[in-house]
Amino acid sequence: MSRLPLTLTASDILRECPDCGLFQAVPALRPAAVARCPRCSATLRRTRRNPVAAPLALATTALVLFAIATSMPFLDLSLRGYGRETMLASGPLALGGEGMWEVGVVVLGTTMLAPVARIFGMVWVLAGMRMRRPPRGLHVVFRWVELLRPWSMVEVFLLGVFVAYTRLVALATVHVGGALYALAGLMLVMVAADAAMDP
Numbered sequence: 001m002s003r004l005p006l007t008l009t010a011s012d013i014l015r016e017c018p019d020c021g022l023f024q025a026v027p028a029l030r031p032a033a034v035a036r037c038p039r040c041s042a043t044l045r046r047t048r049r050n051p052v053a054a055p056l057a058l059a060t061t062a063l064v065l066f067a068i069a070t071s072m073p074f075l076d077l078s079l080r081g082y083g084r085e086t087m088l089a090s091g092p093l094a095l096g097g098e099g100m101w102e103v104g105v106v107v108l109g110t111t112m113l114a115p116v117a118r119i120f121g122m123v124w125v126l127a128g129m130r131m132r133r134p135p136r137g138l139h140v141v142f143r144w145v146e147l148l149r150p151w152s153m154v155e156v157f158l159l160g161v162f163v164a165y166t167r168l169v170a171l172a173t174v175h176v177g178g179a180l181y182a183l184a185g186l187m188l189v190m191v192a193a194d195a196a197m198d199p
Protein backbone atom coordinates (compact mmCIF):
# COMPACT_ATOMS: atom_id res chain seq x y z
CA MET A 1 0.00 0.00 0.00
CA SER A 2 1.46 3.35 -0.93
CA ARG A 3 0.12 6.70 0.12
CA LEU A 4 0.33 9.97 -1.65
CA PRO A 5 3.62 11.62 -0.68
CA LEU A 6 2.03 15.05 -0.32
CA THR A 7 -0.06 16.40 2.52
CA LEU A 8 -2.44 19.15 1.53
CA THR A 9 -2.75 22.17 3.77
CA ALA A 10 -6.03 24.08 3.82
CA SER A 11 -4.68 26.67 1.42
CA ASP A 12 -3.26 24.21 -1.12
CA ILE A 13 -5.49 23.34 -4.02
CA LEU A 14 -5.25 20.04 -5.86
CA ARG A 15 -5.49 20.93 -9.48
CA GLU A 16 -5.29 19.21 -12.85
CA CYS A 17 -3.20 20.96 -15.48
CA PRO A 18 -5.61 22.09 -18.23
CA ASP A 19 -2.99 21.37 -20.92
CA CYS A 20 -1.26 18.12 -19.95
CA GLY A 21 -3.49 16.66 -17.22
CA LEU A 22 -0.81 16.42 -14.53
CA PHE A 23 -2.32 16.45 -11.02
CA GLN A 24 -0.49 18.70 -8.61
CA ALA A 25 -0.94 20.65 -5.39
CA VAL A 26 -0.88 24.35 -6.11
CA PRO A 27 0.31 26.13 -2.96
CA ALA A 28 -1.16 29.36 -1.57
CA LEU A 29 0.32 32.16 -3.64
CA ARG A 30 1.40 35.66 -2.75
CA PRO A 31 -0.19 38.57 -4.63
CA ALA A 32 0.91 39.05 -8.25
CA ALA A 33 2.28 35.49 -8.45
CA VAL A 34 1.84 32.86 -11.14
CA ALA A 35 1.87 29.09 -10.67
CA ARG A 36 2.95 27.11 -13.72
CA CYS A 37 2.81 23.42 -14.49
CA PRO A 38 6.28 21.87 -13.93
CA ARG A 39 5.79 19.58 -16.94
CA CYS A 40 4.40 21.87 -19.64
CA SER A 41 4.59 25.41 -18.14
CA ALA A 42 0.85 26.06 -18.57
CA THR A 43 -0.53 28.70 -16.19
CA LEU A 44 -2.34 26.99 -13.31
CA ARG A 45 -3.19 29.97 -11.20
CA ARG A 46 -2.50 33.69 -11.30
CA THR A 47 -3.14 35.95 -8.33
CA ARG A 48 -4.16 39.63 -8.48
CA ARG A 49 -1.67 42.30 -7.57
CA ASN A 50 -3.89 43.88 -4.92
CA PRO A 51 -6.55 41.28 -4.10
CA VAL A 52 -8.13 43.02 -1.08
CA ALA A 53 -7.57 46.80 -1.10
CA ALA A 54 -8.53 47.40 -4.76
CA PRO A 55 -11.86 45.48 -4.73
CA LEU A 56 -12.64 46.96 -1.29
CA ALA A 57 -12.23 50.49 -2.66
CA LEU A 58 -14.41 49.60 -5.66
CA ALA A 59 -17.11 47.92 -3.54
CA THR A 60 -17.22 50.94 -1.22
CA THR A 61 -17.62 53.18 -4.28
CA ALA A 62 -20.45 50.90 -5.43
CA LEU A 63 -22.17 51.37 -2.06
CA VAL A 64 -22.01 55.17 -2.42
CA LEU A 65 -23.31 54.97 -6.01
CA PHE A 66 -26.16 52.74 -4.83
CA ALA A 67 -27.12 55.29 -2.16
CA ILE A 68 -27.19 57.99 -4.89
CA ALA A 69 -29.21 55.74 -7.23
CA THR A 70 -31.91 55.17 -4.62
CA SER A 71 -32.18 58.77 -3.43
CA MET A 72 -32.11 60.78 -6.67
CA PRO A 73 -34.75 60.99 -9.42
CA PHE A 74 -34.48 58.29 -12.06
CA LEU A 75 -36.44 59.55 -15.07
CA ASP A 76 -38.49 62.70 -15.47
CA LEU A 77 -41.39 62.39 -17.92
CA SER A 78 -43.52 65.23 -19.19
CA LEU A 79 -46.33 64.96 -21.71
CA ARG A 80 -48.69 67.82 -22.65
CA GLY A 81 -47.95 69.73 -19.47
CA TYR A 82 -48.39 66.70 -17.28
CA GLY A 83 -45.15 65.75 -15.55
CA ARG A 84 -44.05 62.78 -13.55
CA GLU A 85 -40.84 62.08 -11.70
CA THR A 86 -39.84 58.48 -11.08
CA MET A 87 -37.40 56.93 -8.65
CA LEU A 88 -35.60 53.58 -8.85
CA ALA A 89 -38.26 51.96 -6.64
CA SER A 90 -41.16 53.45 -8.70
CA GLY A 91 -41.18 50.56 -11.19
CA PRO A 92 -41.63 47.71 -8.68
CA LEU A 93 -44.17 49.81 -6.72
CA ALA A 94 -46.18 50.53 -9.88
CA LEU A 95 -46.14 46.83 -10.81
CA GLY A 96 -47.46 46.03 -7.34
CA GLY A 97 -50.14 48.68 -7.72
CA GLU A 98 -51.25 47.10 -11.02
CA GLY A 99 -51.75 43.76 -9.27
CA MET A 100 -48.52 42.24 -10.63
CA TRP A 101 -46.83 42.13 -7.26
CA GLU A 102 -44.94 38.90 -8.09
CA VAL A 103 -43.18 40.66 -10.98
CA GLY A 104 -42.66 43.69 -8.74
CA VAL A 105 -40.92 41.53 -6.13
CA VAL A 106 -38.64 39.98 -8.79
CA VAL A 107 -37.73 43.41 -10.21
CA LEU A 108 -37.11 44.79 -6.70
CA GLY A 109 -35.02 41.73 -5.80
CA THR A 110 -32.85 41.72 -8.92
CA THR A 111 -32.33 45.47 -9.27
CA MET A 112 -32.06 46.56 -5.63
CA LEU A 113 -32.00 43.85 -2.95
CA ALA A 114 -29.59 41.34 -4.54
CA PRO A 115 -27.08 44.00 -5.69
CA VAL A 116 -27.05 45.84 -2.35
CA ALA A 117 -26.74 42.57 -0.38
CA ARG A 118 -23.85 41.53 -2.65
CA ILE A 119 -22.05 44.85 -2.26
CA PHE A 120 -22.54 44.83 1.54
CA GLY A 121 -21.25 41.24 1.71
CA MET A 122 -18.21 42.12 -0.39
CA VAL A 123 -17.34 45.14 1.78
CA TRP A 124 -17.84 43.03 4.93
CA VAL A 125 -15.58 40.20 3.73
CA LEU A 126 -12.84 42.41 2.28
CA ALA A 127 -12.82 44.83 5.23
CA GLY A 128 -12.84 41.83 7.59
CA MET A 129 -9.78 40.38 5.86
CA ARG A 130 -7.84 43.57 6.54
CA MET A 131 -8.54 43.39 10.28
CA ARG A 132 -5.99 41.99 12.68
CA ARG A 133 -8.68 39.58 13.89
CA PRO A 134 -11.11 38.91 11.06
CA PRO A 135 -14.73 38.39 12.23
CA ARG A 136 -16.04 34.84 12.14
CA GLY A 137 -18.04 33.43 9.28
CA LEU A 138 -16.43 35.46 6.48
CA HIS A 139 -16.49 32.37 4.25
CA VAL A 140 -20.26 32.01 4.76
CA VAL A 141 -20.83 35.64 3.78
CA PHE A 142 -18.54 35.22 0.77
CA ARG A 143 -20.47 32.14 -0.33
CA TRP A 144 -23.59 34.34 -0.36
CA VAL A 145 -21.77 37.02 -2.33
CA GLU A 146 -21.07 34.38 -5.00
CA LEU A 147 -24.59 32.87 -4.79
CA LEU A 148 -26.16 36.29 -5.34
CA ARG A 149 -24.03 37.04 -8.39
CA PRO A 150 -26.51 35.65 -11.01
CA TRP A 151 -29.41 37.39 -9.21
CA SER A 152 -27.85 40.81 -9.38
CA MET A 153 -29.11 42.10 -12.72
CA VAL A 154 -28.38 45.81 -12.79
CA GLU A 155 -27.04 45.53 -16.37
CA VAL A 156 -30.18 43.73 -17.59
CA PHE A 157 -32.32 46.41 -15.95
CA LEU A 158 -30.27 49.17 -17.59
CA LEU A 159 -30.69 47.51 -20.97
CA GLY A 160 -34.47 47.52 -20.37
CA VAL A 161 -34.35 51.18 -19.37
CA PHE A 162 -32.41 51.99 -22.55
CA VAL A 163 -35.05 50.25 -24.71
CA ALA A 164 -37.86 52.01 -22.79
CA TYR A 165 -36.07 55.36 -23.18
CA THR A 166 -35.79 55.05 -26.98
CA ARG A 167 -39.57 54.45 -27.13
CA LEU A 168 -40.54 57.10 -24.59
CA VAL A 169 -38.62 59.96 -26.25
CA ALA A 170 -40.92 59.58 -29.25
CA LEU A 171 -43.97 60.17 -27.03
CA ALA A 172 -42.90 62.50 -24.26
CA THR A 173 -40.10 64.72 -23.05
CA VAL A 174 -37.77 62.58 -20.98
CA HIS A 175 -35.10 63.90 -18.64
CA VAL A 176 -32.56 61.47 -17.32
CA GLY A 177 -32.03 61.84 -13.58
CA GLY A 178 -28.90 61.38 -11.50
CA ALA A 179 -30.00 57.92 -10.38
CA LEU A 180 -29.61 56.52 -13.89
CA TYR A 181 -26.03 57.81 -14.18
CA ALA A 182 -25.27 56.44 -10.70
CA LEU A 183 -26.71 53.05 -11.68
CA ALA A 184 -24.62 52.94 -14.87
CA GLY A 185 -21.54 53.81 -12.80
CA LEU A 186 -22.50 51.14 -10.28
CA MET A 187 -22.64 48.51 -13.02
CA LEU A 188 -19.11 49.38 -14.22
CA VAL A 189 -17.69 49.57 -10.70
CA MET A 190 -19.15 46.15 -9.84
CA VAL A 191 -17.60 44.59 -12.94
CA ALA A 192 -14.26 46.13 -11.97
CA ALA A 193 -14.62 44.94 -8.35
CA ASP A 194 -15.39 41.38 -9.48
CA ALA A 195 -12.38 41.44 -11.80
CA ALA A 196 -10.06 42.81 -9.12
CA MET A 197 -11.14 40.32 -6.46
CA ASP A 198 -9.42 36.96 -6.14
CA PRO A 199 -12.04 34.45 -4.96
Ligand SMILES: [Zn+2]
Binds near residue numbers: 019039040042
Ligand atom coordinates in the same frame (compact mmCIF):
# COMPACT_ATOMS: atom_id res chain seq x y z
ZN1 LIG B 1 0.91 20.71 -17.67
